[in-house]
Amino acid sequence: MKKEINVVAAIIENEHNEILCALRSPEMSIPNMWEFPGGKVEKDEDIFSALKREIQEELDCTIDISNQFISNTHEYETFIVHLKSIKCKIIHGTPKTSEHSSLIWLKRENLPSLVWAPADVPIVEELMNEK
Numbered sequence: 001m002k003k004e005i006n007v008v009a010a011i012i013e014n015e016h017n018e019i020l021c022a023l024r025s026p027e028m029s030i031p032n033m034w035e036f037p038g039g040k041v042e043k044d045e046d047i048f049s050a051l052k053r054e055i056q057e058e059l060d061c062t063i064d065i066s067n068q069f070i071s072n073t074h075e076y077e078t079f080i081v082h083l084k085s086i087k088c089k090i091i092h093g094t095p096k097t098s099e100h101s102s103l104i105w106l107k108r109e110n111l112p113s114l115v116w117a118p119a120d121v122p123i124v125e126e127l128m129n130e131k
């Protein structure tokens with residue numbers, strides 16, 4: 001049986017209506033693909049606390065949760081990811097790369113120009129449909 005993981009991802013929009021996109025590094029699983037920052041929900045942790053913790057660790061930023069966006073389950077070759085996306089705003093700090101190779105802010109219409117982790121594709125499509 002494939003391992004299943006619960007992952008939360010932050011859709012962070014700035015005052016110019018741009019969304020933060022993060023490039024997974026060559027050392028990470030699913031390397032060199034774009035994702036929304038976030039990570040695995042730990043045992044006994046709720047999704048919002050998990051996301052706040054991950055964003056603090058990964059980007060050195062404090063976020064405020066706005067609302068839950070869509071969820072998607074994707075089966076990769078070796079594991080299954082249950083990915084929940086959550087809209088949020090940065091209330092303190094400027095995103096800094098630590099684990100990722102790159103961070104960029106993109107307007108919605110330009111999101112499809114990136115090569116997204118397969119689990120993220122429905123999220124990107126839904127964001128495109130929004131406006």
Ligand SMILES: Nc1nc2c([nH]c(=O)n2[C@H]2C[C@H](O)[C@@H](COP(=O)(O)OP(=O)(O)OP(=O)(O)O)O2)c(=O)[nH]1
Pocket residue numbers: 007008009028029030034035036037038039040081083117118119120
């Ligand atoms: N953070 C994040 N992870 C995603 C997204 N889409 C997607 O398929 N994933 C996958 C990649 C990872 O395998 C997993 C997230 O775990 P993680 O962020 O802790 O990744 P990690 O590199 O530390 O995982 P690992 O190598 O320690 O197994 O979910 C996304 O938009 N954001």
